Amino acid sequence: MNLDVLRKEIVGLDKFFKTPYGERVMTYADYTASGRALKFVEKYLVEIQKFYANTHTEDDITGEVMTNLLHKAEKIVKNELNASKNCYVIEAGAGATGAVLRLSEILGLYFAPATRERFKNLIDNSDLNKEFNKNLYEELKRELHDNGPVVFIGPYEHHSNILMWRESIAEVVEIKLNSEGYLDLEDLENKLKDEKYSERVKIGSFSAASNVTGIKTDVYKVADILHENNAIACFDYAASAPYVEIDMNPENGSYLDAVFFSPHKFLGGPGACGVLVINSKLYDNSIAPTTAGGGTVDYVSELGQDYYKDPEEREKAGTPGIMQAIKAALAIELKNKIGLEKIEELEYEYTKKFMDRFENNENVVVLGPKDPDKRVSIISFMIEHKGKDLHPRFITKLLNDLFGIQSRAGCACAGPYGHRLLGIDSAKSEIFRGIIQKDVHSLKPGWTRINLHYTMTEEDVDFILDAIEFIAEYGYLFLEEYQIDLKSGSWNHINSIDQINLINNFGIESSFDYINKAFEYEKIVDREIEYKKYLNxxxxxxxxxxxxxxxxFKKYKDEYYESFRWFDFINAVNHI
Structure with a gap:
């Protein structure tokens, strides 16, 4: 698939928007959070929707078409992941987060908080507590902790691959980083072999790559170690699935028990559902599905119900996200049509270019190991100025306003990893936690993240690097023109601009303007001219x-907050 053709098909590629410094053409570098739609895919989906109907029937043409298309979409996912012979594909609504929730339910680990609280109250108010003179709920928790399932997670997990397990009935054990900043395989082996886990159900759930630093996990090596120690091998591919091969059954004898990821992060994927692919041996269809409802049953009467035997059918309660699943399959298939070798080659080149450019720049701090061979092209960085940092949300705002570059600031939903990257110990972490609980979000540490995507040209990448280099040298000067909200942590130019009409006029009436209007193709912009103009x-x-x-530079009024200030500001609102 020709990348020049693909670039021209990206929705919003040459979209201009207003900033305090004039109009800017959008340069999208936030693919790690979500991908971009493609015009030809959207047109194809409109054609498919001419036959749209609910599935669960093949008695009329619309039901037949949509049911078969959904099955074809699932078959595509299986084929692309080499999962046809022994795996099930299960769609989940909320990306990888929804998929890992479904996995934890299938494994019998997730216990809804409200159910847990009701269960606790029932036991606490039971006569059994008085009879045994014990807190039976606490005893049960202790028993589960000591003898129940245990989930091993990595040191650079997304919150979704941490919190879902913490909120389950499992004990969670974290594997540490090694001295080079990668997953410590020796620590993994040692903890798996620990006698206290020998008779327990063991599950490994590891990120295939970090969504902060892009560092890659040796997935098949980790899977082998897990299997050698009677553990289930599960992997979160949310950050890396758009850029790497996922093979459930490689020829070397390794295999993956479960993977989950977010096709909305793929090129052409926005609006797609999350995907869980699991080895068939993990699914117990002798019990009810994770969600019971219409579409999961063979028969229902006053006396009982019989669920479908096919796990892929019994896990589709209600109306499936049909179009979402179809879009997921198309985005996954497109990645492989583009070619993994081409994707990996370009992303290596762009990552190396970034590392080389900023290797000796004392103001730019790149987080994580720097070897481009061991990363996907996800890069998080900080900019220092005279002993303090430029606030990451200020950097992101400057990238947007001065250059039109779309990036992302914050902790990237990877708080524990962020603590290690920033050297925040437990004591300081609790201090920041207390401050944030008081709604003072401006002091929350973080970084700025970009993704040098394979659809970018050399010209795009050079421009992004030039922009970051400019901010590293001159960004502090713009503190004169920006103000921080000391409560929310947001930054804005002191001369505010109107919100774009899309926000102000959102609603069905605005959609009427598009009746009888053809799909708009923006005129091709000479980006070289625009980029030079913005930099000048x-x-x-x-x-x-x-x-x-x-x-x-100003200070917080509260001396306690001021003592933890790690950035400079000149103008502020919501003084505290």
């Missing part, structure tokens, strides 16, 4: 700011 304008503005720059 930014430099001219920086020179003007040098003249008026005061360096008159």
């Amino acid at each position: 304008e930014a430099k001219e503005k920086a020179e003007k700011l040098k003249i008026i720059y005061s360096g008159d």
Whole structure:
């Protein structure tokens, strides 16, 4: 598949938007959070929707078409993941998060918080408590902790692959980082072999790559270690699935028991459902499905119900996300049509270019190991200035306003890993936690993240690097023109601009404007000219700011908050 053709098909590729410094063409570098839609895919989906109907029937043409298309979509996913012979595909609504929830339910681990609380109250109020003179609920928790299932997770997990297990009945054991900043395989082996886990159900659930630093896990090596120690091998591919091969049954004898990921992060994938692919041996169809309802049953009467024997059918309670599943399959298939070798080659080249550019820049701190061979092209960085950091949300705002670059600031839903990357110990973590619980989010540590995507041109990548380099050298000057909300942590230019009409006018009436309107193709923008213009304008503005720059940094009114301030600001609202 030709990348030049694909680029022109990206929805919003040459979209201009207003900023305090004039109009900017959008340069999207936030693929780690979500992919971009493709015009030809959207058109194809419109064609499919001419036959749209609910599944669960093949007695009329619409039901027959949609039921068969859904099955074909699942078959595509299986084929692309080499999962046809022994795996089930299960769709989940909320991306990888929904998929890992479904996995934990299938494994019998997830216990809904409200159910857990009701169960606790029933036991606490039971006469059994008085009879045995014990807190039976606490005894049960202790028993589960000591003898129940145990889930081993990695040191750079997304919150979804941490919290779902913490909220389950399992004990959660974290494997540490090794001295080079990667998953410590020796620690994994040692903990799996620990005698206290020998008779317990053991499950490993590891990120295939970090959504913060992009560092990759040796998935099949980890799977082999897990299987050698009678553990189930599960992997979160949310960050890396758009860029790497997923093979459930490689020829070397290794195999994966379960994978989950978010096709909305793929090129062409926005709007797709989450996907869980599991080895058939994990599914017990002698019990009820994880969600009971219409579409899961063979027969229901006053006396009982019989569920479908096919797990893929019995896990489709209600109306499936038919179009979402179809879109997921198309996005996954497209990745392999583009070619993994081409994707990996470009992302290696772009990652290396970033590392080489900033290797000796004292103001730019790149998080995590730097070897581009061991990363997908997800890069998180910080910018320092005179002993403090530029706030990551300020950096993201400058990238947007000065250059049109879309990035993301924060902790990337990877708090525990972030603690290690930023050197935040337990004591300081609790301090930050207390501050944030008081709704002071401006002090929450974080970084800025970009993704140098394979659809970018060399020109795009150079521009993004030029923009970051500019902010590293001159970004502090723009503190004169921006203000921070000391409660929320958001940054805005002191001269606010109107929200775009899409926000102000959102509603069904605005959609009427598109009646009888063809799919719009934006005119092709000469990005080289635009990029040079933005960089020149930014430099001219920086020179003007040098003249008026005061360096008159302000402080929090509260001395306690001030003692933990790690960034500078000049203008602020919501003083605290």
